[in-house]
Amino acid sequence: xxxxxxxxxxxxxxxxxxxxxxxxxxxxxxxxxxxxxxxxxxxxxxxxxxxxxxxxxxxxxxxxxxxxxxxxxxxxxxxxxxxxxxxxxxxxxxxxxxxxxxxxx
Numbered sequence: 001x002x003x004x005x006x007x008x009x010x011x012x013x014x015x016x017x018x019x020x021x022x023x024x025x026x027x028x029x030x031x032x033x034x035x036x037x038x039x040x041x042x043x044x045x046x047x048x049x050x051x052x053x054x055x056x057x058x059x060x061x062x063x064x065x066x067x068x069x070x071x072x073x074x075x076x077x078x079x080x081x082x083x084x085x086x087x088x089x090x091x092x093x094x095x096x097x098x099x100x101x102x103x104x105x
Contacts, residue, residue, distance in 0.1 A: 004064035004101040023063075028102050031060050035095055042088075051080040054091065061094060064101070069094045 006024070013020035034056050041049035058073035072094065076087035 002066055002068060004066055004098055006105070007065050008063055024105060027060060027063065028105075031057075031098060031102060034060070035099065038095070047080050047083050051077055054080065057095070060098065064098060066094065066098075 006020070009020055009023045012023060034053060038050065038053035038057060041053050054073055054077045058070055058077065061067075061070040061073055072087060072090050076091045079086045
């Protein structure tokens with residue numbers, strides 16, 4: 001599994017440190033809440049809410065350079081529409097990886 005990185009954020013910020021910091025701050029603020037919402041919807045076994053949460057979270061995967069994980073999240077999102085949790089464990093592993101990474105930046 002690939003590791004999160006700031007390559008895409010670097011591209012977006014075009015060397016502007018203030019823009020880079022703002023983008024990182026947004027991710028660091030949004031991600032924990034979105035992750036919390038995801039686990040709450042899992043606890044409720046609400047497939048529609050889980051799917052919404054996965055949809056929001058998968059974009060963070062892409063922003064952090066996790067293209068394969070983005071595809072994994074996309075597949076999991078589609079499985080949820082069929083009331084299947086196939087891909088859930090792999091998705092949650094990525095959440096842990098991102099959580100740990102965000103603590104280092």
